[in-house]
Amino acid sequence: MDALLRATYVTVITATRKIAQLIVFRFSHLRLAVSRLVDTRSSQAFPIRSISKIDAATSRLGDGNVIPKIGFGTGTVWYKDNVNDPINRELIETLKDSLREGFVHIDCADSYGTEREVGIAIRESGISRDKLFITTKVLDGWEDVPKAIDASLKRLQTEYVDLYLLHNPYVIGTAEGLRQGWKGMELVKASGKARSIGVSNMQKRDIQAILTIASEIPVINQLEFHPYLQRSDDFLPWMRSHGIGVSSFKSLAPITVAKGGPLDDILGSIAYTHGVTPSAVLLRWAMNQGVIPITTTGRRTRMKEYLAALKLNLSSEEQEDITKVGLTHHFRWWGKNFFDVDDRS
């Protein structure tokens, strides 16, 4: 009898939990739909809010400089097929909104074609340059990095960037090329035109090639990182042991391009518990591992949702749950042609 009662009890509790999770998940979607309806472009002047609060949310890079814990990106949805396409006014206004909301870190690249918009947005914001953190990257110009940075600085209307990244090992193609590109990066750092230098989309072998000649250690490797691509073979700890930090993109993959995976309900449920959105949970999950997520949106409501990650406290069980369940599924968005289907490195 006892056993029957216990079994009934367990069944009822499990079913109730499932139903509650389902309601929570649906509710968070309803809330997002409503927030989209009320989203408006701001006409407020600068400065809207003190950015000192966000200034405090920084991490220290291996070279001693600091970097804001989250960045606002101008690639992916903003990417131009031709870098010389006309100025995108929508992006400029979005960037100004992101600054109003409290982002202080903007991510761009020469290949996105958006450096001019970043320069204009900063100028129009009236925020002084030293309050902002600007990252840009060099792609095709890797053979002459000092020349490439001059062109980027001109488009950005600034005398220096805070972080300059060697963008793409597959464009460079060889270990010798990587070393040549890195020597160029070091010249740029020595000239003061980049306060810090790093890499992007590099695998362990690429970084090892660079380390054979490096006088300056790359401070960051910016790469795709999320619960469904956690980078096998202890790649993150290995980078950390060499003083290389990690910045992520596609951090929101489980709720965007890889939606429909095993984390769907879990993220909705954790988000509801904390009164935030699943996007904030994913960004916090990355931040809790010392990763600097770069995200983006065209909607002001989402900017607020993202920044809520800075104040979110996930319990160790919630963090673990996302990690463990994330590891049961695999998804890669960037450069998937260069990897085997199940390669998680």
Ligand SMILES: NC(=O)c1ccc[n+]([C@@H]2O[C@H](COP(=O)([O-])OP(=O)(O)OC[C@H]3O[C@@H](n4cnc5c(N)ncnc54)[C@H](OP(=O)(O)O)[C@@H]3O)[C@@H](O)[C@H]2O)c1
């Ligand atoms: N180094 C590299 O090679 C590299 C590669 C890719 C990206 N990046 C950088 O990383 C930045 C971020 O790009 P990402 O694509 O990786 O960003 P992400 O943070 O993974 O995703 C941002 C997108 O998620 C959407 N989104 C947010 N919440 C959502 C929800 N609840 N439901 C559905 N969609 C939702 C947003 O759409 P809405 O716009 O509609 O709000 C936005 O476009 C880029 O702009 C770029 O600067 C670098």
